[in-house]
Amino acid sequence: MRNKTGVPLLFEVSSPGRRGYRLPDLDVPEVPLEELIPSQFQRQQEPKLPEVSELEVVRHFTQLSRLNHGVDVGFYPLGSCTMKYNPRVNEDAAALPGFSAIHPYQPEETVQGALKLMYDLGSYLAELAGLHAATLQPAAGAHGELTGLWIMKAYHEANGEGHRNEVIVPDTAHGTNPASAMMADYKVVEVPSDERGGVDVEALKKLLGPNTAGLMLTNPNTLGLFDENICTIAELVHDAGGLLYYDGANANAIMGIARPGDTGFDIVHFNLHKTFSTPHGGGGPGAGPIVVSEKLAPFLPWPVVDKEGDKYVLKKPEKSIGRVKSFYGNFSVLVKAYAYIRSHGPDGLRQVSEAAVINANYLMHHLKELYHLPYDRYCKHEFVLSGKLQKQNHGVRTLDIAKRLLDYGIHAPTVYFPLTVDEAIMIEPTETETKETLDEFISVMRKIADEAEADPEMLHSAPHVTPVGRLDEARAARQPILRWRG
Amino acid sequence: MRYIPMTEQDRQAMLASMGISSVDELFSDIPEHLRMSEKLNLPPALSEAELMRHMRELAGANVNLTETVSFMGGGVYDHLIPSIVKHLISRGEFLTAYTPYQAEISQGVLQSIFEYQTMIAELTGMDAANASMYDGATALAEAALMACNASRRDVVVLPENLHPEWKEVCEIYLSNQDVQIKYLPYDEETGTINHTVLRELNPKELACVVVQQPNFFGLIEDVDPISEFIHEGGGLLVMAVDPISLGLLKSPGEYGADIVVGDGQSLGNPMSFGGPSLGFFATTDKLVRRMPGRIVGETVDGDGRRGFVLTLQTREQHIRREKATSNICSNQALNALAATIYLSALGKEGFREVAYQCVQKAAYLKKKIAEETPFKVKFSAPSFREFIVTGDVDWEEINRKLLDEGFLGGLPLNRFGLPNDVLFAVTEARTKAEIDRLVELLGGMSR
Numbered sequence: 002m003r004n005k006t007g008v009p010l011l012f013e014v015s016s017p018g019r020r021g022y023r024l025p026d027l028d029v030p031e032v033p034l035e036e037l038i039p040s041q042f043q044r045q046q047e048p049k050l051p052e053v054s055e056l057e058v059v060r061h062f063t064q065l066s067r068l069n070h071g072v073d074v075g076f077y078p079l080g081s082c083t084m085k086y087n088p089r090v091n092e093d094a095a096a097l098p099g100f101s102a103i104h105p106y107q108p109e110e111t112v113q114g115a116l117k118l119m120y121d122l123g124s125y126l127a128e129l130a131g132l133h134a135a136t137l138q139p140a141a142g143a144h145g146e147l148t149g150l151w152i153m154k155a156y157h158e159a160n161g162e163g164h165r166n167e168v169i170v171p172d173t174a175h176g177t178n179p180a181s182a183m184m185a186d187y188k189v190v191e192v193p194s195d196e197r198g199g200v201d202v203e204a205l206k207k208l209l210g211p212n213t214a215g216l217m218l219t220n221p222n223t224l225g226l227f228d229e230n231i232c233t234i235a236e237l238v239h240d241a242g243g244l245l246y247y248d249g250a251n252a253n254a255i256m257g258i259a260r261p262g263d264t265g266f267d268i269v270h271f272n273l274h275k276t277f278s279t280p281h282g283g284g285g286p287g288a289g290p291i292v293v294s295e296k297l298a299p300f301l302p303w304p305v306v307d308k309e310g311d312k313y314v315l316k317k318p319e320k321s322i323g324r325v326k327s328f329y330g331n332f333s334v335l336v337k338a339y340a341y342i343r344s345h346g347p348d349g350l351r352q353v354s355e356a357a358v359i360n361a362n363y364l365m366h367h368l369k370e371l372y373h374l375p376y377d378r379y380c381k382h383e384f385v386l387s388g389k390l391q392k393q394n395h396g397v398r399t400l401d402i403a404k405r406l407l408d409y410g411i412h413a414p415t416v417y418f419p420l421t422v423d424e425a426i427m428i429e430p431t432e433t434e435t436k437e438t439l440d441e442f443i444s445v446m447r448k449i450a451d452e453a454e455a456d457p458e459m460l461h462s463a464p465h466v467t468p469v470g471r472l473d474e475a476r477a478a479r480q481p482i483l484r485w486r487g
Numbered sequence: 488m489r490y491i492p493m494t495e496q497d498r499q500a501m502l503a504s505m506g507i508s509s510v511d512e513l514f515s516d517i518p519e520h521l522r523m524s525e526k527l528n529l530p531p532a533l534s535e536a537e538l539m540r541h542m543r544e545l546a547g548a549n550v551n552l553t554e555t556v557s558f559m560g561g562g563v564y565d566h567l568i569p570s571i572v573k574h575l576i577s578r579g580e581f582l583t584a585y586t587p588y589q590a591e592i593s594q595g596v597l598q599s600i601f602e603y604q605t606m607i608a609e610l611t612g613m614d615a616a617n618a619s620m621y622d623g624a625t626a627l628a629e630a631a632l633m634a635c636n637a638s639r640r641d642v643v644v645l646p647e648n649l650h651p652e653w654k655e656v657c658e659i660y661l662s663n664q665d666v667q668i669k670y671l672p673y674d675e676e677t678g679t680i681n682h683t684v685l686r687e688l689n690p691k692e693l694a695c696v697v698v699q700q701p702n703f704f705g706l707i708e709d710v711d712p713i714s715e716f717i718h719e720g721g722g723l724l725v726m727a728v729d730p731i732s733l734g735l736l737k738s739p740g741e742y743g744a745d746i747v748v749g750d751g752q753s754l755g756n757p758m759s760f761g762g763p764s765l766g767f768f769a770t771t772d773k774l775v776r777r778m779p780g781r782i783v784g785e786t787v788d789g790d791g792r793r794g795f796v797l798t799l800q801t802r803e804q805h806i807r808r809e810k811a812t813s814n815i816c817s818n819q820a821l822n823a824l825a826a827t828i829y830l831s832a833l834g835k836e837g838f839r840e841v842a843y844q845c846v847q848k849a850a851y852l853k854k855k856i857a858e859e860t861p862f863k864v865k866f867s868a869p870s871f872r873e874f875i876v877t878g879d880v881d882w883e884e885i886n887r888k889l890l891d892e893g894f895l896g897g898l899p900l901n902r903f904g905l906p907n908d909v910l911f912a913v914t915e916a917r918t919k920a921e922i923d924r925l926v927e928l929l930g931g932m933s934r
Contacts, residue, residue: 042707098553104761280821436493483601
């Protein structure tokens with residue numbers, strides 16, 4: 002049974018005069034405020050912050066946390082998000098004062114450990130990608146995409162080919178790809194998929210031309226499929242004078258198995274909060290470093306870390322596009338990803354990808370009897386089912402199946418994406434789940450398939466045991482209440 | 488591997504149940520010549536104990552500011568952080584959750600974002616805020632783009648006394664969208680925006696004027712005349728504010744700002760070599776549908792129970808693709824949660840007191856430097872927690888000597904083209920004894 006009321010907002014339990022933190026007493030001689038800040042610069046209206054005790058703050062956020070699912074709570078097969086276990090020792094490493102209590106403008110000689118870590122992480126990522134040089138500055142995958150596209154643009158301009166204004170994006174691409182291209186002021190050209198789920202090579206040929214700046218590709222793509230024609234695609238794009246951008250959201254499938262650089266990709270971004278296990282924190286912070294080929298290295302954002310003798314220094318690449326963020330990136334996220342790579346080593350990372358791919362294929366193999374599988378071939382780290390049989394036969398939609406999973410303590414897969422699959426259900430188990438968890442998931446999905454047949458109504462109104470029931474999203478958008486007003 | 492639970496027995500059983508004998512078969516769709524035959528060239532795996540030994544060694548090669556006393560700012564500040572912040576954000580339900588797509592099992596994250604949005608709206612005096620951006624600099628760049636879209640104009644005015652790195656970030660975002668940037672000089676005497684030069688611009692062609700408050704030099708800008716000027720011409724006022732200063736300073740809402748951004752590191756987030764922090768972003772009800780980023784809204788379930796959801800999603804990349812207001816997807820949610828817990832713990836009085844102590848302590852150092860050292864305070868405008876000191880000396884050399892005494896001095900501005908200047912920051916974390924000692928050392932070094 003659900004509680005009638007949820008956790009009150011902190012503002013609603015506020016009591017004037019209460020506080021949850023005490024500052025040291027002011028120990029310098031006090032000057033009347035008026036003399037330091039003239040009254041016309043002082044605020045008239047005080048911000049209405051809550052007034053609560055320390056214990057009230059602790060209870061409030063502890064209660065809120067209990068309303069939330071996380072990898073620590075249960076299975077989280079959210080496709081394309083790589084919700085693997087986040088090792089806690091990496092948090093300990095990032096919290097060391099030598100990493101957490103350093104200022105970005107400290108003299109270089111006082112941050113040699115931090116610079117070495119960044120230098121080495123950049124070279125590890127370059128090795129994993131099979132490319133040349135890295136920037137760790139982008140704060141997220143989409144930010145890495147944007148940075149990569151700015152580099153693409155600067156490169157073409159430097160070659161006197163600034164007219165190249167089209168970026169080709171497959172119809173299965175993540176939404177960030179076309180949105181990033183738009184932000185870099187490119188025209189987005191969509192290429193359809195073929196019947197095997199890869200890029201339609203004949204269609205691509207027709208789209209390539211003198212205005213092509215590049216192609217953005219996720220490989221394995223969002224269907225979890227490795228593009229079998231990747232060599233042909235790379236050749237076609239390069240022959241047309243374009244560059245190949247690799248969206249590394251799905252890199253968990255290929256570590257130590259194949260490298261985008263060897264395939265012909267020129268720019269690669271990695272999502273450290275996916276492949277390299279840094280926790281996603283309810284939406285971030287992530288990190289989206291990019292790695293580029295030798296000819297693009299001079300265009301990287303500055304500063305980059307370089308090594309001179311045995312000293313690490315910050316430098317500006319010769320034709321740098323500029324700065325994409327303050328300072329050097331989401332540093333503590335970089336520390337955690339570095340720790341993850343060092344914990345695994347070359348064999349461990351390959352094992353990660355192998356296990357992720359075995360787990361995904363295992364689930365796909367056992368679920369395809371229950372749900373429609375639009376592309377029946379080996380998948381990589383994830384795969385996409387369709388809920389169309391349940392919809393046609395019982396009027397149960399993918400949304401209903403997703404919501405019912407919540408009742409079983411399982412986070413729903415990514416749904417209605419990619420857009421090319423009707424009623425899509427995108428499942429990514431990751432390598433950190435046990436066979437028992439996967440078997441349990443298969444049996445829950447079987448139960449739900451049975452429920453769809455026996456009691457579709459019950460699925461329409463799912464979830465039933467979560468802290469709140471299905472929420473009225475239309476109302477939230479129509480009459481937005483975006484803050485507490487008292 | 489310690490994080491992979493698959494035993495050899497599991498592996499065999501799983502492969503057998505799929506009717507295949509080797510994992511290689513699962514990779515048979517990768518063209519053979521692309522499959523790696525050699526191992527990745529990476530260092531070998533470390534156990535947990537070995538890893539921590541190595542990490543402590545790397546961390547130990549940095550001078551950390553729990554042991555060295557910092558007077559450095561310039562966008563990242565050594566403020567006190569209540570102990571509970573790290574404990575609460577470490578709860579696995581927050582730490583290991585993704586973006587709250589499934590609202591029914593994400594009420595914890597969603598409600599905390601709703602509380603965060605409320606707090607940011609309260610601090611800035613604006614109607615609404617989003618769930619966070621990457622940092623202050625990228626938030627400002629996106630604010631300028633939003634102002635261009637809202638006003639259908641393409642000239643953005645940035646002040647010369649804006650943080651130099653924020654200028655650079657704005658330049659890359661705006662120049663790639665064919666937006667023109669005009670720079671406003673500052674008054675050499677006061678260090679604040681030169682209003683005479685501003686008035687020479689044609690306000691009817693400007694998308695927005697950006698004001699950083701306090702500005703990069705730590706000085707308080709007189710915003711009312713700027714607000715009046717830009718609004719008369721139909722453009723927008725964009726303010727980039729320091730959140731701690733909002734405990735005392737007139738809020739952007741009170742100045743009539745249309746978009747407000749800032750960097751939230753100082754709200755309960757460690758310095759961490761400059762990241763991750765968070766960018767906050769607030770605006771008016773009128774402009775809310777043009778805002779980038781995630782937004783959480785209140786609604787009800789079928790039984791009328793209050794709940795929270797991601798809302799106004801038709802602005803976003805996963806729905807609108809190339810027609811979205813921004814490409815942002817991951818944000819800085821956990822840092823925003825830290826800010827929310829920080830502001831909850833400090834509360835109304837504590838938050839004001841942090842600002843008050845910063846002002847008093849910074850004023851104390853400023854006065855003592857002026858009186859007891861040969862250096863001069865550069866500008867005359869009132870300052871908040873930072874101020875520029877000038878002197879014909881090598882400030883990097885002085886900082887090296889200060890380091891030997893256990894102090895990280897102010898930020899030498901030679902890196903930004905002001906060779907004689909140094910920017911001192913004083914937060915509530917500094918003590919009178921530390922300030923007195925710094926002045927004593929500075930006095931000794933000038934000779």
